[in-house]
Amino acid sequence: MRKNAVVLLSGGLDSATVLAIAKNEGFLPHTLSFDYGQRHRWELEQACRIAEKTGVACHQVIRFDLRAFGGSALTSDIVVPKGRDVSDAGIPITYVPARNTIFLSFALAWAETLGSSDIFIGVNALDYSGYPDCRPEYIAAYQRMANLATKAGVQGGQNLTIHTPLIQLTKAEIIRAGLALGVDYSLTSSCYDPSPDGRPCGTCDSCQLRRKGFAEAGMRDPLQN
Amino acid sequence: MRKNAVVLLSGGLDSATVLAIAKNEGFLPHTLSFDYGQRHRWELEQACRIAEKTGVACHQVIRFDLRAFGGSALTSDIVVPKGRDVSDAGIPITYVPARNTIFLSFALAWAETLGSSDIFIGVNALDYSGYPDCRPEYIAAYQRMANLATKAGVQGGQNLTIHTPLIQLTKAEIIRAGLALGVDYSLTSSCYDPSPDGRPCGTCDSCQLRRKGFAEAGMRDPLQN
Numbered sequence: 001m002r003k004n005a006v007v008l009l010s011g012g013l014d015s016a017t018v019l020a021i022a023k024n025e026g027f028l029p030h031t032l033s034f035d036y037g038q039r040h041r042w043e044l045e046q047a048c049r050i051a052e053k054t055g056v057a058c059h060q061v062i063r064f065d066l067r068a069f070g071g072s073a074l075t076s077d078i079v080v081p082k083g084r085d086v087s088d089a090g091i092p093i094t095y096v097p098a099r100n101t102i103f104l105s106f107a108l109a110w111a112e113t114l115g116s117s118d119i120f121i122g123v124n125a126l127d128y129s130g131y132p133d134c135r136p137e138y139i140a141a142y143q144r145m146a147n148l149a150t151k152a153g154v155q156g157g158q159n160l161t162i163h164t165p166l167i168q169l170t171k172a173e174i175i176r177a178g179l180a181l182g183v184d185y186s187l188t189s190s191c192y193d194p195s196p197d198g199r200p201c202g203t204c205d206s207c208q209l210r211r212k213g214f215a216e217a218g219m220r221d222p223l224q225n
Numbered sequence: 226m227r228k229n230a231v232v233l234l235s236g237g238l239d240s241a242t243v244l245a246i247a248k249n250e251g252f253l254p255h256t257l258s259f260d261y262g263q264r265h266r267w268e269l270e271q272a273c274r275i276a277e278k279t280g281v282a283c284h285q286v287i288r289f290d291l292r293a294f295g296g297s298a299l300t301s302d303i304v305v306p307k308g309r310d311v312s313d314a315g316i317p318i319t320y321v322p323a324r325n326t327i328f329l330s331f332a333l334a335w336a337e338t339l340g341s342s343d344i345f346i347g348v349n350a351l352d353y354s355g356y357p358d359c360r361p362e363y364i365a366a367y368q369r370m371a372n373l374a375t376k377a378g379v380q381g382g383q384n385l386t387i388h389t390p391l392i393q394l395t396k397a398e399i400i401r402a403g404l405a406l407g408v409d410y411s412l413t414s415s416c417y418d419p420s421p422d423g424r425p426c427g428t429c430d431s432c433q434l435r436r437k438g439f440a441e442a443g444m445r446d447p448l449q450n
Contacts, residue, residue: 062290063288063289064287064288065287069335070338071338091376091379095376096334097335097338097375098337100374101334101370101371101374106289108326109294109321109322109324109326113294113295132373132375133374135373137373138370141366141373145363145370148363149357151322151357154357154360
């Protein structure tokens with residue numbers, strides 16, 4: 001019998017690849033998306049389509065509103081930077097305070113009710129935007145905390161693992177890994193500021209990192225026609 | 226100028242006391258409650274009244290639905306145990322998987338946008354229900370993780386502190402501390418399964434712990450007329 005896993009699925013390129021990896025490793029994926037007041041809600045429809053096409057045990061969307069706190073171009077009226085040099089040092093204004101901490105916490109809740117000890121997240125510490133909650137030391141600290149947070153942590157039961165298969169890959173390596181596993185990148189959405197029908201802006205950080213990745217992988221991005 | 230703090234406020238006896246303590250220590254409290262699909266939603270109205278009466282900078286309620294995952298008598302159709310021996314070992318069915326981890330994660334998000342490095346939570350490891358996410362080792366691990374999760378964690382800035390002023394107090398000591406600070410316990414709601422107009426059942430674990438606390442403090446519970 002396949003082991004249950006909770007896979008955070010944003011609808012982007014990275015998490016779609018992680019889902020394919022989890023499935024390929026023999027897990028039965030339960031995918032989790034968040035409607036958190038993000039500017040780029042289009043990704044939620046794509047996440048649903050990716051889950052359906054990949055084949056998962058259950059796909060759920062949790063809703064809350066991070067616009068209550070603001071502090072990010074993705075959850076407030078702050079303009080999404082376009083044409084920025086993505087190699088610039090510093091944490092850009094698209095950083096959403098504590099977002100991965102919140103996402104992982106809901107994944108932990110679901111994992112505990114499923115009796116699962118495996119959570120997958122598509123964080124990446126190479127071709128990324130410098131977000132603090134994508135770094136290996138953060139993930140290691142989260143895993144230590146999570147192993148004290150649950151019933152299993154008290155009862156000395158199974159150890160929870162936060163799987164981060166992409167953390168040391170370049171965007172090009174992620175794309176190659178995904179294509180080898182049959183990921184349909186035409187279903188993924190990376191743009192922070194897409195048009196209402198989902199067309200990417202082409203110039204935000206996330207669009208730039210995606211284009212660079214496909215170029216370095218020597219592949220055509222199916223979203224670029 | 227008073228320092229901003231985020232105070233988790235459930236509307237119960239413990240968190241009302243913590244709010245008074247934070248204020249007494251000179252912080253400017255920003256209170257945070259959660260409408261998470263709990264059976265005892267009455268506590269949310271009480272949290273609002275407590276925040277108003279105590280005087281806070283801002284009170285916010287974040288909404289999400291933990292019934293999506295279930296696994297607890299507080300978020301599913303599982304019956305709340307009544308008349309249980311609360312000194313029994315083991316984690317009761319009222320435990321909500323990862324609840325404090327989720328709550329603290331939203332508090333972390335708000336703290337970061339406020340530029341605050343202080344979060345208060347009313348966890349207690351003595352007169353409590355054996356929940357894993359109330360233990361000192363869990364809180365310490367959460368604080369370590371949180372200090373790696375944010376911009377300040379990358380930039381080597383201020384250290385975030387998770388304040389747990391009640392963690393080593395008995396319920397009677399909590400009540401005495403609160404009364405000394407003028408907490409109005411008639412506004413608090415402890416029951417896991419109150420009537421629609423907020424009357425406590427008197428027999429769930431939480432009602433039992435509250436009654437024991439007031440008895441040991443030699444005080445009258447204003448909710449008991």
